[in-house]
Amino acid sequence: MTMAEPIVAAPERRAASDVAAPIVEVRGVHKIYNGDVVALKDINLSFEEGRLTSLLGPSGCGKTTLLKIIAGLLEPTAGEVMVKGRKITGPGPERAFVFQDFALMPWATVLRNAAFGLELRGVPAKERNETARHYVEEVGLKGFEEKYPHELSGGMRQRVGLARALAVNADVLLMDEPFSAVDEQTRRKFQEDLIRLREVENKTFLFVTHSIEEAVYVSDRIILLSPRPGRVNNVIDLDIRRGDDPEAIRRDPNYLDTVEEIWRGIKQYLD
């Protein structure tokens, strides 16, 4: 594991030294709400292809705002976001969003929900249902295709949200605290499943969380944001072996030390 020094001036230099090519680049992004609330201040980041990067920080650090800007759901006040080398102007087919509150349509079945991204693109019903069925199965909901969201538990609903994002075959998955609305046990299971999922699906993940353990457990890299105004505080590259036994990670001294270190860094921002 390597602790990077606090980023002060040149995140681009760091990015350039990395092996993988950046698929998402954030350049000089500012976000100001209501004229005077500075949610994000001068954010410069790049995200490499195929990696899982977490945006971590206490509430009010603007991590969700940043993710929504990358998703194209929010407009930055200044700066720009490049995806695959092109400046974004809104949501695009190369990105898919997983919502904190799941954002499932209560009047539609699991299958229709999972196929909704494809439905919006005008994919014929037979084809999109086939694709959705595959991903519903992959997230572990085989047999629930015809159920409605209110018949599912919170964890299962988020699996539908995940299947929907996977079904559109985007390169980048943007996950906004996807596991925060589910209970602790389900959450652990989810984290393990996410690691497994990465072995099957070759995608870039951007993952927002307020849980240090979760960030350290699932990420290749953690971007630590500090609040008021939200800015990049630290970038931590992790080198934790994610082998056959997902449980082993939680006992890895490396893992425990990193969690401790991040906690010490974050503590000063809490009231």
Added chain:
Amino acid sequence: MTIYGYRIPMMASLIVWCILWEIVGRLDLLLLFPPFSDVLVALGDVVNSRSFASAVSITLYSYAWGLGLAIVFGVALGFLMGTVPVADRLLNMWVNVFLSAPLSALVPVIMILFGMGAPTVIVTVFMFAVWIIALDTRAGVLHVPASLLEMARSFGASRWTTTWKIVLWAAMPEILAGIRLGVIRGVKGVVIGQLLVSIIGVGALFTTYSNNFLMEHFWALTLILFAFALTVGQLIALLEARIDYYAGARS
């Protein structure tokens, strides 16, 4: 609800409608609408007439009595339904029936039983307002958080103390919401009651105006009633907003 909030720029569009009304009236496009300015002139006439003073007093008198009775009876009924399951099962159906029934059809019955005077109007106001107050109170009582009741019990509060110190206050947002709706329905009741009785108060004025083809006066009186309805609704909304701070904390 944002609609009772102070969105002054939005309400400003009413001015546009008034101007439109004036134009329609001036051009004689719709018989229903005399020029708005003429209505405003008639407003002075209406307000200064002797019969108006008596109409106002009888309207306010019946409204206050009817609404007062409805609040007392409605809250009590709601409490009964919220706390006694048997009462709830027997009464719930009727409360809901009266809530969606065309109550104006009952006014002839009320007229027969209570005569052609203020008592009929009072009962009409009561009938219009009471059911929604009872239903909302019931909902409020039923939705008191179980943890609050357990807290009271764990500190040894009696049932009586719990009702007065916990349930009443915890249910207050719903009770007030019910009263606000009751207030608005009550205004409709006081108008419909007097229209049907037609020989007292506002009803008598309407009859006079339509017998003498005084369109402008008719509209002026209607506008006064509208203003009255909106004002009482607004006042209750203000009261509700003051209760909101802890109602918000509860959800």
Added chain:
Amino acid sequence: MLSANTTAQKLTGDSQPQHAAPGLMARIGDRPVLWRVLSLALFCAVWEVGARASGNFAFPSFSQTLFAFLEMIGDGSLFWAYGRTLEPLVIGVTFSLLVGIGTGVAMGLRRDVEWLTLPVFIVMQAAPMAALIPLVTFVYGIGLASKVVAVVMLSLPVIAMNSYKAVRNTSPSLTAMCHSFQGSRWQQISKVILPEASPMIFAGVRLGVAEGFSGVVLAELLITPTGIGDLITYHRSIANFDSMYAVIVSIVVFAVVTVTLLQLLETALFRPDKRRSK
């Protein structure tokens, strides 16, 4: 993600579908039939005993009213009256549905439409629109037109306001979801906003129909006695109180049954997301 299947199945066991507070009529529907029959019987008994005890000529007992009702069904006068009454009601409510839902949805979708028309509907909903009925008679005479206008005046505001609130209260997260998958504005409206708003719009239709009944009865009592209003006025004038009571009870029951049927239809149509209907 292979073993997740079993976890998922286990989880369904303890995840009950959530039920929010049921709608007004649903609360009646939830009661066992027994309680409703008991409640009904109790009401009739109180009426019967109360009327007999009071000895008031103007307060006929339940049984007298029931006989009068059967008599009026026998001579067909009730059917004829309902035929006349339903005409302005159906025309008026249909008009209110088309215009009310249309304007309500437009107000919910567009800020400029909202700015222009919402205050008018707020005033119409809070104000005693019944006060305008004599005015309408004054202008449009005592025919069908006046009665239709009366029905529209009472039923339109609640339908429009409910449609507006339904559209305005759609979940921002769902519209954001649709946007994030590059849904067009039209797809957002047709696939997310309208389906989500429809239970509440329908609830507004139900309330509008209830108001429409009120409107048509008021119109028939105030404007010119036709249909039900005629029966009420006529029997009152000849002091035939049991028949008058029977007519009034019948219209109340008719209205309540219609509204209850609409409520049942509402739950049947929007069953999967029942919890969302208010």
